[in-house]
Amino acid sequence: MSDDLDLTSDSQNEFDPGAKDESIKVTGMFQEWFLDYASYVILERAVPAIEDGFKPVHRRILHSMKDLDDGRYTKVANIVGHTMQYHPHGDASIGDAIVQIGQKDILIDTQGNWGNILTGDRAAASRYIEARLSKFALDVVFNPKTTEWQISYDGRKQEPVNLPVKFPMVLAQGAEGIAVGLSTKILPHNFNELIEASIKHLEGKRFTIYPDFVTGGVVDVSNYNDGLRGGKIRVRANIEIRDKNLLVVNEIPYSTNTSTLIDSILKANEKGKIKIKKIEDNTSSEVEILIHLPNNISPDKTIDALFAFTNCEVSISPLSCVIIDDKPHFLGVSELLRRSTDNTVRLLKSELQIKLGELEEQWHFASLEKIFIEKRIYRDIEEEETWEGVIEAINLGLQPHIKHLKRKITRDDITRLTEIKIKRISKFDLDKAEQKIEALEGEIQSVKHDLEHLIDYSINYFKNLKEKYGAGKERKTKIQLFEDIEATKVIMRNTKLYVNRSEGFVGTSMKKEEYVTDCSDIDDIICFTEDGTMMVTKVEDKTFIAKNIIYVGIFKKKDKRTIYNLIYRDGKAGYNYMKRFAVTSITRDRAYNVGKDKPGTKLLYFSANPNGEAELVTVFLRQKKGLKRLKFDIDFSDLAIKGRNVKGNLVSKMPIKSVEIKEEGVSTLKPRKIWFDETVRRLNVDERGELLGAFRGEDRLLIIRQNGIVKTIIPELTTRFENDVIVIEKWNPKKPISAIYWEGEKERFYVKRFLIEQPDKEELIITDHPNSQLEVVSTDYMPRIEIEYKKARGKERKENDTVNVEEFIAVKGIKAQGNQLTSENVKQIDVLDPLPYEEETPDAEGDDTDEVKPGNNQSSLFD
Numbered sequence: 001m002s003d004d005l006d007l008t009s010d011s012q013n014e015f016d017p018g019a020k021d022e023s024i025k026v027t028g029m030f031q032e033w034f035l036d037y038a039s040y041v042i043l044e045r046a047v048p049a050i051e052d053g054f055k056p057v058h059r060r061i062l063h064s065m066k067d068l069d070d071g072r073y074t075k076v077a078n079i080v081g082h083t084m085q086y087h088p089h090g091d092a093s094i095g096d097a098i099v100q101i102g103q104k105d106i107l108i109d110t111q112g113n114w115g116n117i118l119t120g121d122r123a124a125a126s127r128y129i130e131a132r133l134s135k136f137a138l139d140v141v142f143n144p145k146t147t148e149w150q151i152s153y154d155g156r157k158q159e160p161v162n163l164p165v166k167f168p169m170v171l172a173q174g175a176e177g178i179a180v181g182l183s184t185k186i187l188p189h190n191f192n193e194l195i196e197a198s199i200k201h202l203e204g205k206r207f208t209i210y211p212d213f214v215t216g217g218v219v220d221v222s223n224y225n226d227g228l229r230g231g232k233i234r235v236r237a238n239i240e241i242r243d244k245n246l247l248v249v250n251e252i253p254y255s256t257n258t259s260t261l262i263d264s265i266l267k268a269n270e271k272g273k274i275k276i277k278k279i280e281d282n283t284s285s286e287v288e289i290l291i292h293l294p295n296n297i298s299p300d301k302t303i304d305a306l307f308a309f310t311n312c313e314v315s316i317s318p319l320s321c322v323i324i325d326d327k328p329h330f331l332g333v334s335e336l337l338r339r340s341t342d343n344t345v346r347l348l349k350s351e352l353q354i355k356l357g358e359l360e361e362q363w364h365f366a367s368l369e370k371i372f373i374e375k376r377i378y379r380d381i382e383e384e385e386t387w388e389g390v391i392e393a394i395n396l397g398l399q400p401h402i403k404h405l406k407r408k409i410t411r412d413d414i415t416r417l418t419e420i421k422i423k424r425i426s427k428f429d430l431d432k433a434e435q436k437i438e439a440l441e442g443e444i445q446s447v448k449h450d451l452e453h454l455i456d457y458s459i460n461y462f463k464n465l466k467e468k469y470g471a472g473k474e475r476k477t478k479i480q481l482f483e484d485i486e487a488t489k490v491i492m493r494n495t496k497l498y499v500n501r502s503e504g505f506v507g508t509s510m511k512k513e514e515y516v517t518d519c520s521d522i523d524d525i526i527c528f529t530e531d532g533t534m535m536v537t538k539v540e541d542k543t544f545i546a547k548n549i550i551y552v553g554i555f556k557k558k559d560k561r562t563i564y565n566l567i568y569r570d571g572k573a574g575y576n577y578m579k580r581f582a583v584t585s586i587t588r589d590r591a592y593n594v595g596k597d598k599p600g601t602k603l604l605y606f607s608a609n610p611n612g613e614a615e616l617v618t619v620f621l622r623q624k625k626g627l628k629r630l631k632f633d634i635d636f637s638d639l640a641i642k643g644r645n646v647k648g649n650l651v652s653k654m655p656i657k658s659v660e661i662k663e664e665g666v667s668t669l670k671p672r673k674i675w676f677d678e679t680v681r682r683l684n685v686d687e688r689g690e691l692l693g694a695f696r697g698e699d700r701l702l703i704i705r706q707n708g709i710v711k712t713i714i715p716e717l718t719t720r721f722e723n724d725v726i727v728i729e730k731w732n733p734k735k736p737i738s739a740i741y742w743e744g745e746k747e748r749f750y751v752k753r754f755l756i757e758q759p760d761k762e763e764l765i766i767t768d769h770p771n772s773q774l775e776v777v778s779t780d781y782m783p784r785i786e787i788e789y790k791k792a793r794g795k796e797r798k799e800n801d802t803v804n805v806e807e808f809i810a811v812k813g814i815k816a817q818g819n820q821l822t823s824e825n826v827k828q829i830d831v832l833d834p835l836p837y838e839e840e841t842p843d844a845e846g847d848d849t850d851e852v853k854p855g856n857n858q859s860s861l862f863d
Contacts, residue, residue, distance in 0.1 A: 038180035046177030047184050050322040051162035053170025057097045060086040073111050073130035088153045095126045104173050107137040120257035136469050140167045146350045164347050168194050168340035184321035187211035191473040195466045198341040213477045216251030220482040226332030227320040237312040241299045249289035253314045258283045264311040272494025273309040300720045304490040345458045356447045363440040371401045372417050373428045483680040493518035501549045507542035516552050526555035532594040532601040536586045558584050563612040565636045572600025579648030580641045605659035615665035622655040671696050681721045693730035702731035708766035708774045712759045738778045738805045744771025752818030753811045780834035782806045790825040
């Protein structure tokens with residue numbers, strides 16, 4: 001595009017036929033007007049200043065509220081009207097900005113219906129709601145003595161260039177704005193944490209700050225990047241399992257509300273990504289969304305699906321941009337806090353210097369007044385007839401007595417002395433005057449001390465702020481690492497997959513064809529055809545693979561446990577081979593051949609085994625002259641699992657007539673090792689956290705919670721664990737569990753030992769009295785405890801007792817109350833090292849071999 005653009009005025013020619021064509025050059029408009037507009041939007045509307053953390057509209061609102069402040073509530077409509085004296089924009093934008101400040105509950109005390117950030121309800125009209133400055137705002141935002149002033153837009157008023165805010169306000173409130181060519185998104189942070197970080201900065205210590213949201217929820221800040229470009233946080237709703245058919249959302253992610261959250265859940269349900277029965281919104285002052293689940297739907301899996309497919313999890317990309325010296329700068333939140341804290345120190349120093357000057361002036365005049373009255377200098381002016389004579393007489397009278405003063409006497413000082421009333425002179429009390437001077441001298445020394453120890457003074461300032469205003473401002477958003485949720489593992493199988501084997505088509509719309517399995521619209525499927533072709537493709541309405549499909553199934557990425565066993569003929573007259581392999585990764589929609597891609601290759605036998613089973617098959621050969629053995633058995637367990645590209649082991653050089661399965665196989669895979677990651681409170685097979693053991697299909701996890709609930713579960717990677725879980729380990733059905741608990745009704749400690757007889761049942765191992773609580777639990781064979789007793793009044797304290805729990809009480813039923821531990825008053829119970837015990841090791845338990853003995857059949861652990 002040319003820099004000079006000519007625009008001919010057609011309208012002028014239309015109304016004035018005789019006029020000549022005129023061209024208007026707009027180069028200057030692009031260079032000057034657009035830049036002026038962009039600068040105006042950036043500086044005056046969208047981006048906050050670093051000095052006080054306010055955009056101009058917020059600064060003018062607060063200044064107007066200070067103008068109107070009389071301690072009482074003021075109609076927001078009046079505040080809007082008053083602000084328009086300073087802000088050259090519409091009343092609607094000012095009213096919205098006031099509501100935004102009020103909803104953050106830091107600078108404004110509100111009265112009336114100010115809307116609900118949880119539900120998204122708007123505030124009432126400005127004529128119905130009222131506001132006043134909070135005590136915090138009055139303490140930290142305003143000080144006319146340290147404020148720099150400028151003329152308002154119409155030249156009639158004085159307004160602050162920046163407010164002297166002594167707090168990192170931009171980080172406490174957050175800021176968001178879209179300008180021309182840039183934007184800003186500074187997330188809100190916790191009030192008390194900002195104060196603690198400011199103190200650490202002043203002490204020369206390192207600090208880290210993370211966002212905190214009034215809506216609560218859970219946040220993963222591992223990629224926060226200090227709030228700079230490229231960073232990202234993930235925020236989740238807090239979802240609890242109330243029972244197996246009911247989920248409760250009691251905290252929601254920042255930037256959402258209950259209406260948008262429920263809409264996203266309903267849309268996901270309509271699309272079949274999740275399955276819910278109904279949803280209720282009971283939100284008022286606190287969030288409560290009830291999600292009712294149908295029977296036989298896993299609540300753990302549903303929670304993961306809610307995070308994957310709804311607004312129960314949102315990603316937010318921060319972008320910290322502020323105005324410094326009339327230019328936008330991108331600074332991390334740590335640097336913003338440092339600069340804000342340093343600015344607070346400068347303001348505190350300025351306030352102290354102003355206060356020191358005022359105190360010295362008070363001391364100076366109090367000293368002059370004392371001299372003037374005590375030395376009766378006022379009598380020297382009785383005979384003076386002119387004003388200059390009066391001034392001179394007082395000056396001469398003071399000279400012998402002013403050597404201790406800290407500055408020279410000015411004409412203004414003498415003028416003030418002449419304004420002292422006779423009544424005050426007559427009631428002058430020398431002792432009180434000296435006491436006042438001494439008090440001023442004490443205050444002066446105190447201010448000087450604070451100036452000399454400015455950092456300590458600033459630290460105390462922040463500590464006082466926290467003590468005065470920090471109550472009730474504890475962190476609301478929990479910080480936690482999130483596990484990655486694979487959508488294909490948690491999505492509901494909401495449609496059906498069909499296949500036409502002979503013609504080679506698969507899809508969800510072929511309802512007259514053979515049904516294969518339930519699937520979802522984001523699944524991948526894997527297909528094998530008779531000629532040895534293998535392909536992975538996305539689920540569609542109808543897709544052509546190749547003719548003569550022999551297997552179709554759901555494909556899982558990185559699945560090392562699904563093993564494909566096959567026997568194939570390599571080419572039209574080639575030899576016959578067998579192979580075993582897993583398919584962990586593949587290029588979608590690309591055809592692969594299980595052999596060497598020779599014409600005439602054919603699969604003679606095929607099986608897909610979800611847990612690496614290896615069956616026994618019988619091979620029948622075609623009759624041929626001189627061939628004595630026409631059939632023989634092959635055990636796939638004798639064959640190692642290798643890559644899909646290997647040729648395999650030779651079965652026979654003779655033509656094979658057919659292959660038939662003779663005996664179902666058992667798994668040849670190792671028991672699966674499972675870890676528990678305390679950070680995300682999830683199981684994994686990626687070696688994160690604590691190793692729980694090697695698990696076969698029938699093995700279970702023992703779970704004991706602080707509230708006394710005991711259960712065992714089949715370990716699944718989608719299981720979510722409560723925060724009060726105190727025992728999580730591989731369950732040994734023959735190993736007793738020992739528990740010591742406080743019995744609420746009898747107010748005594750009881751001991752019990754028991755075995756879990758109903759693995760699928762969740763049971764309470766303490767009494768149901770509201771004051772009963774679990775004290776100690778042990779899964780050792782021979783646990784020991786030490787009892788420390790309280791000292792009884794008038795008696796010596798009883799010596800500590802050591803108790804062998806295995807000898808103290810026999811193994812009883814899980815419902816048994818147990819035996820009383822002691823009748824004495826117990827101060828503390830400590831767990832000691834258990835006594836040695838040789839545990840019987842089950843056959844092949846946790847073994848790392850590649851083969852498993854027959855009879856130890858293992859089903860799939862994780863679907």
